[in-house]
Amino acid sequence: MFDILEKAVERGQELGAAYVELRGESGFIEYIQMDDLRVNALTQRIEQGVAVRVLADGAWGFVSTGDLGSLDGAVEDAFKMAKAAAPTRREPIVLSNLKAVRDVEKIKVARDPRHVPIEEKIGYMESMTKVIKGYDPRITAVTVKVRSASGKKYLVTSDGTRIQSDVMLVWSYPWVTGKEGDRLSAARHEEASTTRGWEYMEDFATPEFMGEEVARRVNLQLGGVTPKAGTFPCVIGPRVVGTLAHEALGHLAEADLTVNSAFNGKLGEVVASEGVSMIDDGTIPGNVGTTRYDDEGVPASRVKLIKDSVLTGLLTNREYAAKLGLPASGNARAESYLHPPIIRMRSTFFETGDWSHDELFEGIDFGYYCLDMRGGQAQMNASFQVGIQEAYEIVDGEVGKPVTDLSISGIATDSLFKIEGISRDEFAFGAGRCGKGQEAFISDGGPNMRFLAGGITFGGQG
Amino acid sequence: MDENNLLELSGYIVEKGRRLGASDVEVLSRSSSDVDVVIESGEISGVENRLSDGIAIRLYIGKRMGSAFTNIPTTEAADEAIAMALASAKVTTEDPDWVALPEPREYPSIEGLWNDDIAKCEPAKAVEIAGEFMKRATEAEEGLIAAYGGSGVSLYHTAFASSSGISHSERGNVAYAYLGAIAQIEQGVTPMVMAFDIKRHMDLDLEAAVDDIAGLLRVCKNTVEGKSGEHTVVMHPWAYGQILSYTLFQAVRGDNVARGKSKLEGRIGETIAPDNVTIVDDGTIPTGINTSFADDEGVPRRRTPIIEEGVLESFLWDTYWGNKTGEESTGNARRSMRQGLVEIGRTNTVVEPGKRGIRDIVSEIDHGYLIRNVQGAHSSNPESGDFSVVGNPAVLIEDGEMVGAVHGLMVSGNAFDLLGKCVEVAKDPIALQGLIGPEIIFEGVNVIARG
Numbered sequence A: 001m002f003d004i005l006e007k008a009v010e011r012g013q014e015l016g017a018a019y020v021e022l023r024g025e026s027g028f029i030e031y032i033q034m035d036d037l038r039v040n041a042l043t044q045r046i047e048q049g050v051a052v053r054v055l056a057d058g059a060w061g062f063v064s065t066g067d068l069g070s071l072d073g074a075v076e077d078a079f080k081m082a083k084a085a086a087p088t089r090r091e092p093i094v095l096s097n098l099k100a101v102r103d104v105e106k107i108k109v110a111r112d113p114r115h116v117p118i119e120e121k122i123g124y125m126e127s128m129t130k131v132i133k134g135y136d137p138r139i140t141a142v143t144v145k146v147r148s149a150s151g152k153k154y155l156v157t158s159d160g161t162r163i164q165s166d167v168m169l170v171w172s173y174p175w176v177t178g179k180e181g182d183r184l185s186a187a188r189h190e191e192a193s194t195t196r197g198w199e200y201m202e203d204f205a206t207p208e209f210m211g212e213e214v215a216r217r218v219n220l221q222l223g224g225v226t227p228k229a230g231t232f233p234c235v236i237g238p239r240v241v242g243t244l245a246h247e248a249l250g251h252l253a254e255a256d257l258t259v260n261s262a263f264n265g266k267l268g269e270v271v272a273s274e275g276v277s278m279i280d281d282g283t284i285p286g287n288v289g290t291t292r293y294d295d296e297g298v299p300a301s302r303v304k305l306i307k308d309s310v311l312t313g314l315l316t317n318r319e320y321a322a323k324l325g326l327p328a329s330g331n332a333r334a335e336s337y338l339h340p341p342i343i344r345m346r347s348t349f350f351e352t353g354d355w356s357h358d359e360l361f362e363g364i365d366f367g368y369y370c371l372d373m374r375g376g377q378a379q380m381n382a383s384f385q386v387g388i389q390e391a392y393e394i395v396d397g398e399v400g401k402p403v404t405d406l407s408i409s410g411i412a413t414d415s416l417f418k419i420e421g422i423s424r425d426e427f428a429f430g431a432g433r434c435g436k437g438q439e440a441f442i443s444d445g446g447p448n449m450r451f452l453a454g455g456i457t458f459g460g461q462g
Numbered sequence B: 001m002d003e004n005n006l007l008e009l010s011g012y013i014v015e016k017g018r019r020l021g022a023s024d025v026e027v028l029s030r031s032s033s034d035v036d037v038v039i040e041s042g043e044i045s046g047v048e049n050r051l052s053d054g055i056a057i058r059l060y061i062g063k064r065m066g067s068a069f070t071n072i073p074t075t076e077a078a079d080e081a082i083a084m085a086l087a088s089a090k091v092t093t094e095d096p097d098w099v100a101l102p103e104p105r106e107y108p109s110i111e112g113l114w115n116d117d118i119a120k121c122e123p124a125k126a127v128e129i130a131g132e133f134m135k136r137a138t139e140a141e142e143g144l145i146a147a148y149g150g151s152g153v154s155l156y157h158t159a160f161a162s163s164s165g166i167s168h169s170e171r172g173n174v175a176y177a178y179l180g181a182i183a184q185i186e187q188g189v190t191p192m193v194m195a196f197d198i199k200r201h202m203d204l205d206l207e208a209a210v211d212d213i214a215g216l217l218r219v220c221k222n223t224v225e226g227k228s229g230e231h232t233v234v235m236h237p238w239a240y241g242q243i244l245s246y247t248l249f250q251a252v253r254g255d256n257v258a259r260g261k262s263k264l265e266g267r268i269g270e271t272i273a274p275d276n277v278t279i280v281d282d283g284t285i286p287t288g289i290n291t292s293f294a295d296d297e298g299v300p301r302r303r304t305p306i307i308e309e310g311v312l313e314s315f316l317w318d319t320y321w322g323n324k325t326g327e328e329s330t331g332n333a334r335r336s337m338r339q340g341l342v343e344i345g346r347t348n349t350v351v352e353p354g355k356r357g358i359r360d361i362v363s364e365i366d367h368g369y370l371i372r373n374v375q376g377a378h379s380s381n382p383e384s385g386d387f388s389v390v391g392n393p394a395v396l397i398e399d400g401e402m403v404g405a406v407h408g409l410m411v412s413g414n415a416f417d418l419l420g421k422c423v424e425v426a427k428d429p430i431a432l433q434g435l436i437g438p439e440i441i442f443e444g445v446n447v448i449a450r451g
Helices: A002-015 A068-088 A118-135 A199-203 A207-222 A238-253 A318-324 A357-361 A412-418 B003-019 B075-091 B123-140 B206-220 B237-245 B254-258 B319-325 B358-362 B415-420
Strands: A019-035 A038-056 A059-065 A102-105 A139-157 A162-180 A183-188 A191-193 A229-231 A234-236 A278-281 A302-307 A347-350 A366-378 A383-395 A398-403 A406-411 A419-422 A430-435 A439-445 A449-451 A457-459 B024-040 B043-061 B064-070 B145-162 B167-182 B193-199 B229-235 B279-282 B303-308 B333-336 B341-344 B349-351 B367-371 B386-391 B394-398 B401-405 B409-414 B422-425 B430-432 B435-437 B440-448
Touching: A002 A019, A002 A038, A002 A068, A002 A139, A002 A162, A019 A068, A019 A118, A038 A068, A038 A118, A038 B075, A038 B341, A059 A068, A068 B043, A068 B123, A118 A139, A118 A162, A118 A207, A118 B075, A162 A199, A162 A207, A183 A207, A183 A383, A191 A430, A207 A383, A229 B440, A234 A238, A238 A278, A238 A302, A238 A347, A238 A366, A238 A383, A238 A412, A238 A430, A238 A439, A357 A449, A383 A412, A383 B386, A406 A412, A406 B386, A406 B409, A412 A419, A457 B386, A457 B409, A457 B440, B003 B024, B003 B043, B003 B075, B003 B145, B003 B167, B024 B123, B043 B075, B043 B123, B064 B075, B123 B145, B123 B167, B123 B206, B167 B206, B193 B206, B206 B394, B206 B401, B229 B237, B229 B358, B237 B386, B237 B415, B237 B430, B237 B435, B254 B319, B254 B341, B367 B409, B409 B415, B415 B422
Parallel strands: A038 B064, A059 B043, A102 A162, A234 A366, A347 A439, B229 B367, B349 B435
Antiparallel strands: A019 A038, A019 A139, A038 A059, A139 A162, A162 A183, A162 A191, A229 A457, A234 A449, A278 A302, A278 A347, A366 A383, A383 A398, A383 A406, A406 A457, A419 A449, A430 A439, B024 B043, B024 B145, B043 B064, B145 B167, B167 B193, B229 B440, B279 B303, B279 B349, B333 B341, B367 B394, B386 B409, B394 B401, B409 B440, B422 B440, B430 B435
């Protein structure tokens, strides 16, 4: 693969491009979906393709193709596209300097999912379905999805970078429906690893663990009370805090979005309550989102987005690093060869504080404890929303009844100042996917955090 | 590859699959080329071209199903994919409910899915459209920042062949331009206002899109406070389209009905909305973006009323779930090429227009909200229909005037109850991707303001 990519890079250089980047991929990808024990999809594929990105006269040209035999043509097309766009630009795009890297990144797994028999994967899904069905007779429908990938990707640039990396994914996702009378409810759970093989499904995301996590939530929702609408003091648990980190601030700290957001120009300013610190880290071993290099060949790094309440960093790619005079943080990621790399998060989290667990709940006459989420979304005016699928009332400082579906929202520029207390307890990261036009596997987390009334709005029904 | 080459390859796979032991084989092949000009932070950052081929195979050995995908449109790659699909079918579980692949049927007559001007559009022309769109919008409203957007064309060629005798190919293309704009304000930035035009010819109506985006952004520059309570809410199709997409439209999927996942199970013929609500799934409208002759199983597209004057008329079906429940496929099979999953999907959702223009309707609202778009519809509960979203942009209407944007305004409720609160449908349909409908006015909707 390297040889054909390098030859195509040379063709771009001959044309006069300022920068030429080729990303090749080849690998095995599998998707299985089981609905109520029926295998609804079982697709294996070997996919290969190349992404060509050319910077010429200060504009980008991008071509993706599965035809590895015509890469010179793809480079020429990308060059022409950049040339077509360039005359419209007021300022040419330039890239930050980068020391060329030559490396091979290996991922060692005990059981490559490519070689795990299909029967065993189907057995895993059948076991999970049985665990879920056996948890509560009110469970009426169970869908289990499993994805896996095993392959290689290659990066060759005109700056001299040449990186070969292993690609690995195992992903498990049950979606469960429960019914009692006219009342229907649903919950889902998601776990993934990009550094381990099928053994992850045997020692962590087991059928028993996945099944009980999701079935328990359906059970809680069927017996839950209707949430109130309005703003209340609340304690937000690690899986939701992680989503807040990702949605409420993380996206606004992606430099391509920051420039058009409510956080524009706020570097160095206080943006959160005292004691709040938040990080995006591409270097945590084993976490989803961790890789040695990003898809531009920039080494992964740890970015302190908020340090002691002050906005101290942004997530960049080489283009925005040059534009804003910041370091390239290694956040350029592409879903596949079908897309150019854009700025994405890796592991995004709030740091621990000094409150005990009990202190977080003390003095709350009425509020909510939000423990698990079902998706979230951010907007440039700092508005965020997170769907909640596991929550409880807090009454007189005690955790009370479970609550059915609700969502929470806020304006990050206000809400971050309403953080009243942060737990000192360690937390586990959650794995998830982000959809900023392309899918990216990410992780997030944080300790339990208490918000004052006015920080979070509850979109309840009552 | 064009559709004729794809059909030839698809036919080869059907024949080879049968020869190697499959009892039934179907192949969907698709080749696409997308040119997309990218606008980022008020400038065109570049042009992207995605060339993609995909061959999706689904085959059966008796009642055991296997599927495979390849992005390499050659007989050698097809042979490998057939072998993978056969290997899967040999080890998977038997599905006693599987009956048969669909039989050949006559396709509807639809004009205008392919346009030569779109097919010949060069990247430079797409750059010109994006530049013009951005320039006009920036000139139309002071302080307007074209935060992101683009323009481009999308061309696709499709072929379908099966061992039940279907052999069909078609092609289509669209041109589009879109823009997301903001403006700096004292509190930070306005909500993002989006507008776009998408057509099956090159005459995009940039003027209407610019008027739309500039007019709403002008209102959004003023920040106002909302008021919690039950209020009149005007929903743009962007907003109700998203909410219904994750709730009502999930509940009318035949597979969800059959699996006990739908609140509408057993309610065909019942009144579930006021008589001003008519919603149709129509895969045959010439201007529809999701229009085609055949669905992803080769079944003819059709017009299927879902709600007619408030009465639940039909669910949507594909072949498998139709066979299982004794219903006929409504031509709504949608195949995720790479995953091999065949699901029931909507085509073009058409909301029947009402009689009055939106300006006249808004002019009579003393206190209410226009919800142009929402955040978080995907976190709704598709089974219960409960939703809880942020309106963004959400605009306060007072004394018949749109007075300013409310930041962080939540709207919550149950989608099935929301239908009952529809008091009027405006008269001018707005064509979005997969949804054609005017604004809908709901009364007594739960609105939650911050603070």
